[in-house]
Amino acid sequence: MSSRLEKSIEEMGIFCPNLVFEAKSLSANGGGAWSGPIQPIASQEGLGPLLDDIAHNRPIYCAPRGELRHLAACQGSHCRHSWMDRVDDLRAPFEVTITYSGGRDHPRCWVVSPSISPDKRRHMWGDGSICPFLASDDTWVWDHDTVADYVPHISVWLVTWLVFDRTGEWIVGEHLGTPQYHLAVIKPNDQCWCRSGRKYRKCHMREDQIQAVRQGFRGLR
Structure with a gap:
């Protein structure tokens, strides 16, 4: 087992005890997978400013277990977007599976439940895993970050998808794949x-x- 995988197991055990780790066999290229629930929105309190910060790519707070909250020290001037009128209760749980080889390649995350239909797929890879950011931006670097550092990006993607599911609006910046x-x-x-x-x-x-x-x-x- 690589030292980076060991570090991810250690940090995930602290940050996301809700996700259960299972090692993969060497015949399956080693590595491991974490499976379990993530509920990125646990409270409606401060939801408007939180969504506005996500839409403007401002810093937000990710608590243990992947819960997103409005940053208490936020100094941003918040605005209300038209799509917010179509957003209802976002307190929805997801079942996810996250895999990581323990090497330089990025972790992968699949939404197991609820099942995302083809017409609702947005920023997802051909294998069904989500695409929370463009890898070239160095948002995640293998010799510095762990799977625990990847979880907040999963949570932001999940919230963004929830808003998209209800409004048809993808509220964060988008990249092309050409x-x-x-x-x-x-x-x-x-x-x-x-x-x-x-x-x-x-x-x-x-x-x-x-x-x-x-x-x-x-x-x-």
Whole structure:
């Protein structure tokens, strides 16, 4: 078992005792998985300012077990968005599974319950795991962060999805998934968008360049 996986197990045991860890066999590439409930909103108190902070990418507080709260020291000037009138009670529990190999690749998270229908999927990978941020932004770095550091991003995604489910609005900033977009915003030495933890130039950069050229030629036909 890698030292980074051991560190994640230790920190998750403290931060998210609600999620049960199970080690994977070596034949399954090792690593492990945490499964259990996360309820990102436990109280309606301060919900408006919290949602506004999420929408504006301001700092928020994530308590143990993945509960999000409005930051007490927040100095932001909050506004009320039109979509807030369509948001009702967001105190909804989710069952999730989080996997991590113990290496440089990012953790993955799947929403097990409630089941998300295809027409409600937004910012999710082809394997059904969620996409809470663009990996190249260094939001999560394998030799510094643990799975416990990944949990707040899961909770923000879950709240964002709840708002989307009720209003049709995705309230946080969005990234495209095209080769052209990746080449425009990701530097060669940044982490690759694919969550491998490898540098872009050593991972998907060449493939994106080829695909961008091919798509450009198709557009000229």
